[in-house]
Amino acid sequence: MTLLQWRDDFRVGIDEVDHEHQELIGLINDLHAALGTERAGERVEEFLGEIFARISAHFALEEKVMQARRYDESAGHKADHERLLDDLRDLMDAQAEGSQLDDEAFSARLGAWFGRHFQTQDARLHRFLVR
Numbered sequence: 001m002t003l004l005q006w007r008d009d010f011r012v013g014i015d016e017v018d019h020e021h022q023e024l025i026g027l028i029n030d031l032h033a034a035l036g037t038e039r040a041g042e043r044v045e046e047f048l049g050e051i052f053a054r055i056s057a058h059f060a061l062e063e064k065v066m067q068a069r070r071y072d073e074s075a076g077h078k079a080d081h082e083r084l085l086d087d088l089r090d091l092m093d094a095q096a097e098g099s100q101l102d103d104e105a106f107s108a109r110l111g112a113w114f115g116r117h118f119q120t121q122d123a124r125l126h127r128f129l130v131r
Contacts, residue, residue, distance in 0.1 A: 003032040003111050010118040012126040014065060020058045021118070027051055028114070032107050044101050048092045056085060062125075071128055077121045084113055 004025045011018050031047040059081040066074040087109065095101055 002029050003107050004028055004114055010122065012062075012122050013129050017058075017062055017065065020054075020061065021122075024051075024054060024058060025114070027054060028110060035101065035106070045092070045095050048088065048095060048101075052085070052088045052092060055088070059085070065129075066125065069129060071125060073121075073124055073128070077125060080117055080121050084117070087113070 006022050006025050010021055012021075027047075028051060031044070031051060034043045034047060059078075063074065063078055063081070065071075066077060071077070091101065091106065
């Protein structure tokens with residue numbers, strides 16, 4: 001089952017950002033699928049590390065665009081980015097300490113965050129960039 005599905009209303013209007021959004025959704029869906037396999041424990045830390053690295057790099061790109069365009073809501077947008085990164089760090093720490101990642105809780109949390117972020121923060125950014 002796919003956790004997140006790319007939709008055109010997720011577009012912010014910057015090809016590089018939109019492409020990265022699509023790649024991140026694919027990576028998250030790969031982790032979601034891997035969590036349901038027998039070898040999930042072996043792959044979770046690797047996937048979480050990859051997701052964290054890619055999301056961090058993506059957020060840096062978005063924040064660079066917001067700064068360059070003098071986006072008036074960049075502080076709130078960046079704070080939302082930091083909340084997700086903090087959540088991912090907590091998950092990575094727990095996994096490293098031997099806790100098992102709860103597939104349903106992880107999926108619900110990440111799916112909700114991305115859906116909300118795309119539809120609120122990124123939608124506002126898109127409206128700002130196309131005016």
